[in-house]
Amino acid sequence: MPDYVVMPKTVTEIQRVLRLANHRKIPVIPYCNGTNIGGLCVPEEGGIIMDLKRMDQIIKIDPETCYAVIEPGVSHAAFSAALKASNPQWKGNEFSKGFDFGWGVHPASASVLAMAINHGIGHLNGRIGINSQLLTGMEVVLPTGEVCKLGSCAYSDSWHSYLPLPRMDGLFTGWLGTTGIVTKLGMWIFPIRPFKDVCTIAAASADDITKYMVHWRHYSLCDEVTAVSWWLAQVPIVFPYREKPKDAPEFYSYTVLTGWTQEEIDYKKKMWKQVVAQERAKGTKLIDFEYPPEAKKGRTELPSRIVGSTKNYSKSCGGGIAWPGTFAPCKSWPILYEKWKEIYIRHGLSPATRFTDYQGAHYGMLRCMTPFNKRDPASVQAARDAMVECVRAGIPEGMLPYKPPVEYQNELNAVADAGYLYLTAKIKDMLDPNNILNPGKLGVR
Amino acid sequence: MSHLLKNKNLEIAKIYDYVSMCTHCGNCKYGYEYGPDANFAAMLCVQGDKFNFDSYRGSRGKVSLARSLMHNRIGFSDAVAHVLFTCTGCGACQQMCETDIKPYILRMFEALRADAWKQNVKIPANIKAWSDTIGKNYNPYKEKHEKRLDWIPSSIKSSLPKKAEYIYFVGCTASYRQKEVALATVRLLQKLKVDFTIVDDEWCCASPLLRTGQYDTAKDFVEHNSALPDKYKASAFITTCSGCYRTLSRDYKMDAPEGYADKYGKNLPNTKVLHTTQLVEEMMNKGEIEFTGKFAQKVTYHDPCHLGRHAEVYDAPRNILKKVPGLEFVEMYRNKKFSFCCGAGGGVRGGFADYSLETATKRVKEAEATGAQVLTSACPFCYTNLHDAIEMNKSPLKFEDIIQIIEPIVKRK
Numbered sequence: 001m002p003d004y005v006v007m008p009k010t011v012t013e014i015q016r017v018l019r020l021a022n023h024r025k026i027p028v029i030p031y032c033n034g035t036n037i038g039g040l041c042v043p044e045e046g047g048i049i050m051d052l053k054r055m056d057q058i059i060k061i062d063p064e065t066c067y068a069v070i071e072p073g074v075s076h077a078a079f080s081a082a083l084k085a086s087n088p089q090w091k092g093n094e095f096s097k098g099f100d101f102g103w104g105v106h107p108a109s110a111s112v113l114a115m116a117i118n119h120g121i122g123h124l125n126g127r128i129g130i131n132s133q134l135l136t137g138m139e140v141v142l143p144t145g146e147v148c149k150l151g152s153c154a155y156s157d158s159w160h161s162y163l164p165l166p167r168m169d170g171l172f173t174g175w176l177g178t179t180g181i182v183t184k185l186g187m188w189i190f191p192i193r194p195f196k197d198v199c200t201i202a203a204a205s206a207d208d209i210t211k212y213m214v215h216w217r218h219y220s221l222c223d224e225v226t227a228v229s230w231w232l233a234q235v236p237i238v239f240p241y242r243e244k245p246k247d248a249p250e251f252y253s254y255t256v257l258t259g260w261t262q263e264e265i266d267y268k269k270k271m272w273k274q275v276v277a278q279e280r281a282k283g284t285k286l287i288d289f290e291y292p293p294e295a296k297k298g299r300t301e302l303p304s305r306i307v308g309s310t311k312n313y314s315k316s317c318g319g320g321i322a323w324p325g326t327f328a329p330c331k332s333w334p335i336l337y338e339k340w341k342e343i344y345i346r347h348g349l350s351p352a353t354r355f356t357d358y359q360g361a362h363y364g365m366l367r368c369m370t371p372f373n374k375r376d377p378a379s380v381q382a383a384r385d386a387m388v389e390c391v392r393a394g395i396p397e398g399m400l401p402y403k404p405p406v407e408y409q410n411e412l413n414a415v416a417d418a419g420y421l422y423l424t425a426k427i428k429d430m431l432d433p434n435n436i437l438n439p440g441k442l443g444v445r
Numbered sequence: 446m447s448h449l450l451k452n453k454n455l456e457i458a459k460i461y462d463y464v465s466m467c468t469h470c471g472n473c474k475y476g477y478e479y480g481p482d483a484n485f486a487a488m489l490c491v492q493g494d495k496f497n498f499d500s501y502r503g504s505r506g507k508v509s510l511a512r513s514l515m516h517n518r519i520g521f522s523d524a525v526a527h528v529l530f531t532c533t534g535c536g537a538c539q540q541m542c543e544t545d546i547k548p549y550i551l552r553m554f555e556a557l558r559a560d561a562w563k564q565n566v567k568i569p570a571n572i573k574a575w576s577d578t579i580g581k582n583y584n585p586y587k588e589k590h591e592k593r594l595d596w597i598p599s600s601i602k603s604s605l606p607k608k609a610e611y612i613y614f615v616g617c618t619a620s621y622r623q624k625e626v627a628l629a630t631v632r633l634l635q636k637l638k639v640d641f642t643i644v645d646d647e648w649c650c651a652s653p654l655l656r657t658g659q660y661d662t663a664k665d666f667v668e669h670n671s672a673l674p675d676k677y678k679a680s681a682f683i684t685t686c687s688g689c690y691r692t693l694s695r696d697y698k699m700d701a702p703e704g705y706a707d708k709y710g711k712n713l714p715n716t717k718v719l720h721t722t723q724l725v726e727e728m729m730n731k732g733e734i735e736f737t738g739k740f741a742q743k744v745t746y747h748d749p750c751h752l753g754r755h756a757e758v759y760d761a762p763r764n765i766l767k768k769v770p771g772l773e774f775v776e777m778y779r780n781k782k783f784s785f786c787c788g789a790g791g792g793v794r795g796g797f798a799d800y801s802l803e804t805a806t807k808r809v810k811e812a813e814a815t816g817a818q819v820l821t822s823a824c825p826f827c828y829t830n831l832h833d834a835i836e837m838n839k840s841p842l843k844f845e846d847i848i849q850i851i852e853p854i855v856k857r858k
Contacts, residue, residue, distance in 0.1 A: 077477035081486035108477035319466040
């Protein structure tokens with residue numbers, strides 16, 4: 001529980017709170033909307049919750065350079081509406097209605113900034129990478145109260161890129177709010193492509209679906225390719241665990257195609273069919289299936305209340321939902337799926353697993369949605385134990401949890417390179433000498 | 446009921462199995478629609494818009510409070526009471542919710558208020574004041590019951606039948622405050638040759654009691670009003686008040702969570718409840734109404750929460766307005782299920798007048814932005830708050846209830 005909550009409206013107010021907190025050695029936990037499922041805003045040692053939702057201005061949308069600058073309190077709802085209302089123009093010709101950003105599976109009220117600086121994922125993962133790869137500049141208040149601008153905005157009012165400067169933004173992305181309070185964020189935005197379609201295929205095993213996904217992704221033709229296990233494909237997720245029907249596929253996959261013309265979509269679909277045919281010729285067991293219209297709508301009209309809702313995950317289980325969410329090399333997906341499946345079934349839980357490829361088939365998301373009955377301590381404990389076991393099993397296979405709760409962080413630190421931990425602690429000490437900013441979250445201080 | 450709960454005697458405990466289904470996703474905190482034909486994003490929670498702090502914003506904060514109270518992690522306090530009683534119960538958060546708690550959200554707010562009454566916490570003084578007298582006056586305005594029908598001119602009063610098909614359920618606000626709305630309704634019903642009467646033993650519908658969690662006091666009111674149709678051989682209630690409409694059509698009749706049949710039994714099983722706009726629309730559709738004049742003004746419509754989000758009556762008022770000759774209808778950005786409350790509901794107008802008017806001012810500004818000359822609605826309580834905000838801000842807008850707009854220019858065919 002926090003001891004205090006402050007709701008600053010300006011950078012100056014943030015500075016004053018941080019200076020006071022340093023003087024009194026009080027922890028400060030940055031908070032935007034409290035929707036992170038890893039509990040990043042839950043104080044480990046009490047202190048001040050710094051609620052940033054009053055800083056909710058979209059400062060700039062630059063349609064020519066295709067970037068936007070926002071404050072931490074800007075919700076996905078507000079940002080998407082503003083982007084959609086912006087018409088990119090090219091030499092006087094309208095070519096698209098509005099802009100896109102990477103919209104993920106999150107509620108509409110979630111903070112765009114908090115999601116982006118913590119390596120949140122979005123629906124353009126396959127085409128342009130995760131959202132923290134789209135950042136172009138930031139203004140940050142250091143734990144000791146100084147304000148810094150990083151990227152091109154440090155030299156002018158143009159927030160177009162960090163490059164070619166040293167990438168100091170890395171000191172504040174993925175640090176779980178422990179090294180600074182980001183008060184403005186620049187990020188690339190992308191014209192919405194007017195033509196969209198979804199192709200679907202299923203497979204009898206994790207191995208088969210991974211072969212197909214990796215093959216398809218090598219062509220870099222889709223915005224996203226994702227697969228979900230039978231248990232995650234059910235609405236709601238099967239809880240508690242029960243066996244899937246013998247004739248049902250183990251995995252269902254969708255891939256989202258976008259383009260500027262129908263011809264572009266047709267070409268991409270032709271290539272996709274070719275990949276499916278080639279995989280089948282190699283012996284990969286792929287099964288045709290039709291995507292339900294509601295699901296297709298959800299995937300092509302992002303951000304969406306349909307996709308952003310937790311109803312599909314937690315309905316009728318008791319209202320609890322969590323997941324071990326990880327970045328992992330694609331080749332380890334089938335190996336880890338089999339391990340996770342054994343762990344989850346042993347704990348009475350369904351292996352409701354998702355694979356999503358990130359830009360260029362190098363790596364992707366592996367996570368297991370975990371409903372639990374939050375009114376039942378045994379159910380809560382089973383979910384917690386299963387997830388920690390999954391993290392433990394995954395690390396040797398190259399898997400890293402994202403937005404990790406402290407339990408995961410401890411598992412990571414236990415096997416981390418000593419030099420990495422030394423440098424992490426050294427940077428944290430340098431930026432935050434009194435260890436006031438979200439202490440305990442990194443497991444090193 | 447989970448063995449985790451430590452505070453099982455609370456009213457909230459009775460519905461905790463549903464309350465605990467909130468996944469804390471936060472969809473309730475912001476209005477939002479996206480798709481090829483929609484691009485909407487706006488703050489809908491009046492309480493969150495004013496106070497911002499998470500407990501105030503949407504239903505998620507109140508669920509956290511409920512859980513903490515149930516588990517004895519926190520106790521009832523003045524601060525908790527402030528969160529509970531500054532919610533207008535507008536239902537915007539319920540509209541956005543996608544989880545299993547959805548139907549229970551408004552019931553949860555009222556149950557928490559019911560529990561607050563039993564604690565030593567600061568209930569808003571004005572709510573307490575009318576609560577002390579409503580059992581005697583049968584209205585929350587501290588007016589004498591004997592004066593309830595004083596607004597009716599004697600000529601009309603004498604023409605009302607003893608028994609009729611419809612009972613015009615006037616409601617407290619129209620009876621004691623916005624009397625011109627009640628008069629316009631009577632004139633309209635007479636012009637349309639509707640077989641109706643008005644009864645002198647109408648009591649408050651109990652909406653203010655239920656919305657503020659005064660369950661025990663509400664019981665007598667529900668039972669009393671439920672006996673009226675049989676007494677006057679009427680088959681239906683008709684009302685111009687959205688609060689009365691919601692209460693009579695849902696709270697009296699329906700099972701939990703939509704209504705209070707679990708507490709007071711299923712009342713009015715054979716009695717239809719109509720809002721005046723529904724009756725007028727129905728008669729228009731049957732070709733029974735003819736316009737005799739024009740209303741050459743630009744008009745925007747404010748959805749009363751109790752008629753709109755609570756009862757899903759969005760189209761009837763709009764369909765009527767669109768048929769009025771000369772009337773140019775224009776929507777505000779926040780409308781229908783994404784409407785923004787006038788700020789009066791849930792006891793807020795009485796309990797927190799400044800905040801209530803501040804909310805109404807936001808709505809009036811939104812109406813002004815449409816370029817409309819007239820702001821209309823279908824609820825005397827919204828009338829009170831929006832009209833006051835117009836006057837307070839010296840807005841160029843004029844407020845007229847929808848019945849006041851159509852009454853002068855219609856006749857029965």
